[in-house]
Amino acid sequence: MSDELKSNISQPPDAGPTASRSTVPIWIILLTLLLLFLGAVYFDRHSGWFDKQVYAPYTSADELASYQPKSGEASMLAHGKAVYETYCGLCHGSDGLGKPAQAPPLAGSEWAAKDITSLARIPLAGLNGPIQVKGRDWNLSMAPMGASLSDADLAAVLTCIRESWGNKNGAVSADEVKAARAAISGHPPAAPNSPK
C-alpha cells in the first residue's frame, strides 16, 4: 500500500489498443444467411403472418378457419339443432322419433313436408285435436312452443326438422318465417284439417 500520490511519477506511456483490419470471415456471413433463411421458413410456417387472431399452437389463419363452424346451410342446421334440443327435443326426441302418448314423430312426417306457412303455423300457433302422422292417429295438443323464437331461430329449427333424420324437404329462410308469421297473425290455433 502506498501513502503518496503517484501521479507525477513518470512511467512508460500507455499505448491505446489497436485493431487489425482483416475482413469478416466468410463462414460467419454464410451462417447468418443460412439462419436468416431457416428463420424465414420458420416464420412463414408458424407466425400466421401477423394475423391478430392466430395464437399458438395454431399456426395460420387457414388452420383456424378449418376449425370454425361452417357457413350457410351447415351452420344453420347446427344452429337449428341447438334450438331444437332446447325447445322441441323434450317431446319430439333428439332422434325426431317422437314419444308414445306424448308427441308424434317428426322423422318422415308428412307435416314436415308441407308448405312453409303451414309448417310454421304449428310452433307459432300450436296444434290441437286428432291428426294422422305416418298412418297413425294422434289426438293430443301442442302449445305454441315456438311463438317466442325469433324469425332466424325458428327458420333454423324448421330447417333442422325438414333436413334431419332422413327428411329432405329443403331449408327455410328467416324471411319465409316472417311472411308466415304475418299470414297467420290473429288466426286461431291450427285445426287438424286447416293446413290442407
Add this chain to the structure above:
Amino acid sequence: MNKISKKSNSGEVDASLRVPLLALFGGAAFWLVVSSVLAMIASIKFHAPDFLANCPWLTYGRVQPAADDALLYGFCIPAGLGVALWLFAQLGRAPLRGAIVPVVAAKLWHLGVLVGLTGILSGNSTGFAWLEFPRAGSIILLFAYLLLALWAMMNFAARRERALFPSHWFLVAALFWFPWIYSTANLFLVAWPVRGVVQAIIGWWFAGNLLFVWLALVGIGTAFYFLPKFSGRPLQSYYLALFAFWTLILFGTWCGIPPGAPVPAWMPVLSSFAAVLTVVPVLAVAAIAWQTLCGSTNCEPKGGPFCFIRFGLMSFVLSSLMLIAMACPRISQVTEFTWFGPAQTQLQLYGFFAMTMFGAIYYLLPRAVGFELPFPKLARLQFWLSMFGVLLFIVPLAIGGVEQGMKLNNPNIAFMDATKAMLPFLRTSTIGLLLILLGNSLFALNIFAMTFVWEKSLVKKAFTVVTAPLEKPSASASLRRDQGEVKV
C-alpha cells in the same frame, strides 16, 4: 496488478476522472454487497420458510426483486457507466471537463437506487419485473443517467484522438439505449399503463433489451478494450467487431417474448427468430476473443483483472446460448417456469457483466486514483470466490431446472414432488450465493479502502501544505497543482 503505467496526458485524464469514478464505484460496491445479502436472505427461505417471515419488509416476494434490482441498478449500471466514462477519456485522450456534474449525478443515481429499494421493501413495488422501483426512484435514475450520459458524450465529442475504436460504438449505443427503453417502459407500464396483454409484451421487450442488449453492449465494449491490452495483440478484427455490433443491436432488440406467451403467434415466433439469429453476434464475439488471445504474450498472475474479463467473456457466450435455447419452443416447453431461467439471468448479470466490470475496475481504478489496490491478494481471492460462487449457483439450478421442467410436464408426477426434488439443487445454490457474498465483500473492501487511502492522502497533503514554511515557492506551487488535481 503489477505496475501502474501512465503517460503525462494519460495522468491528466486519469486525474480528471478520479472523483466521479470513486463516487460511482463506491456506491456500486455498496449496493453489490446489499444485493448479495438480500439474495442470501431470499435463498435461505427455501430451506427455512419461517426465516424472517414475520417481518413484512423481508418476505420473499420483496427480498427477491430487491436483490435483483440492487445488482442490476445498484451495481451493474453505475459500474458500466463509470467504466464507459474512463474508456471514453482514455481512448479519446481527453480529460473530463466539469467533473462535478458526474459526481453529483453519481450520488443522485445511488439516491435513486436507495429510494427504489426502500420502495420495494416497503411494499410499493410496481409489480413489473426489472421495473419494480416506484415512480420516484425511476425518475431520479433516469435523470441521473441522462446527466452521466451527457457528460460521457461531451467527453466523446471533445476527444483528441479522433479515430474510433470498436469499444466506442458499443458504449455510445449503450448510452442512448438505456434512456430509450427505460423511459418507454416506464411511460407505458407505470405512468400511463397500457391495457391487457400489451403490458406483458412491453415488460418482456424491456427486460430483453436491458439484460441482453444493454449489458452486452457495455460488457463487450469494455472487453474489446482490454483484450488487445492484455494479450499484446491487436483486436481481431475491426470489421468483425463492427459486424458483431450491428448484428447484436439488429437482432438483440427483438428477443424476449417467450414461445409460450399468450399473445398472437407472430410475436413469439418473431422473437424466437431473432433470438436464434443472435447466435451470430455471440459467435463473432467468441471468435474475436479467441483469435485475439491465441498466441497472447500475457503473463498476468492468476486472478488478476484479465482473469475476470476472460471469465466474463466465457459467461457471455454460455449465458447467451442458454438464452437462445430458451427461445426455442421445444426447449422452452421444458425450461419455462423452472429454475433454468434464474440460472441464466444470474450467469448473464453476474458471471458475465459483473465479472467483466470487476476486472475493468481493478485495472482502471488504481490508475485513476493513483494508488495501488490496497489489498491485491484479496482481489485475486475474490476472483476465485466469485467464479466458484457463480458456478455453484448456476450449474445446479440449470441442471435442476431441466429436471424440474421434465417432471412438471409429466402428468404422473405430483406438483409437490417435482418441487421438492429441487431442494438439493437449491441448497447448493445457496452455498454459491454465500461465496458470491464473500467475493463481493472483498471487492467492496478494496474499493472502500482505496477511497479511504485517497482521502487520507488529501488530508495529509493539505496538512503539509498548511504547515510548510510560507517563503518556499515550491510549496505554494505544489498547493496550486494539487488543488487543480483534487478540485472536481
